[in-house]
Amino acid sequence: MELTRVIVILAQCVWPLWTQVIHLTDIYGTIKSPNFPESYPKEIDLQWNITVPDGYQIRLYFMHFDIEPSYLCEYDYLKVYSDSEELAVFCGKENTDTERVPADNVITSPRNVLSVAFRSDFSNEERYSGFEAHFSAADVDECRDRNDEDLVCDHFCHNYIGGFYCSCRYGFLLHSDNRTCKVECNESMYTERSGEITSADFPETYPKTSDCTYRIDNHSSSQPSRSESLVGEQHLPVCSPGRFCSQ
Structure with a gap:
């Protein structure tokens, strides 16, 4: 076991020092591991950066997932994050005590950006077919229930695709911040x-x-x-x- 960990550390030191980055700005699309559905190559360092318009989130779900299993996904893995916030790390074929697979779960970004990073190490003892994932923009409901300290609008909130607007009860005027309701007194x-x-x-x-x-x-x-x-x-x-x- 210790020899295996030493080999892993040495292999990580000689991995490519650059990452191939693919920028995606469509409101929907597909992400696949290289050569899918054939086995993916060794020493892959690939990242998809997805950006959709403001007022939207990104939904990501997997149709197929088969990546080399390892303890805590230290060999090959797929990582999903938004800005600097890590959302998930996947590897293997099924969930274990130390490995997670996406299965039927849908990952939703907290903002309008999402990154998917795929890494493979210097060797694979078996053939693994990789993954196929789909993403799509989802409207953010800014008017959903929040606590009293974080209300979007003072009185009424109206959600529409890609945004929202506020209005006030009769007798009140909307402040210049377009959220606060005030009175002329x-x-x-x-x-x-x-x-x-x-x-x-x-x-x-x-x-x-x-x-x-x-x-x-x-x-x-x-x-x-x-x-x-x-x-x-x-x-x-x-x-x-x-x-x-x-x-």
């Missing part, structure tokens, strides 16, 4: 002798990016009392969402 005038002031959308959570000013004007009341006339015009601005500042 500047210079609200109160002339009644008594009443109450509430934050926008009370008792619901007040809107983000709120900047409201409430003006209380007692001069317009008929026959004001002495105490009222001393009060005169008052301003109660909302300096930031949910906080009142007196002047």
Whole structure:
């Protein structure tokens, strides 16, 4: 066993120092090992970089898989990753304690890029037919459920193929960030002798990016009392969402 590991390490040192990279930008296609369905060659270092438009993910699934088995896939292997995130490493013909095969599983990239790297070492004791895989672009549903801290839109989210847009409830305006819903509440005038002031959308959570000013004007009341006339015009601005500042 130790001699085998030494041979593997030496073989890795003399493997080709370059990788053949194939760039794919179609929204669907097929990836095959060299010579498929015949046995693949020795000392292969091949990588497919798949890119689809923004707003899409990439789905990858295998129709055939037969790569030399080895402990933890240290000989021949196929690796799938997105940017620097490793998604899977496969080798062998069936799942074991140390080897994984894709079987009927579908791999979905977290973003619009996906890379598939295939490596074969300096020798194969048997003939292995390699693999055949298919990929396709899949629309990202940006409106799918998320936690309250990561909502795409404040009020309503509308998904379409390749993107999404937000809209607001009646009485609200869409902020310039195209996601946040705000209210226009500047210079609200109160002339009644008594009443109450509430934050926008009370008792619901007040809107983000709120900047409201409430003006209380007692001069317009008929026959004001002495105490009222001393009060005169008052301003109660909302300096930031949910906080009142007196002047």
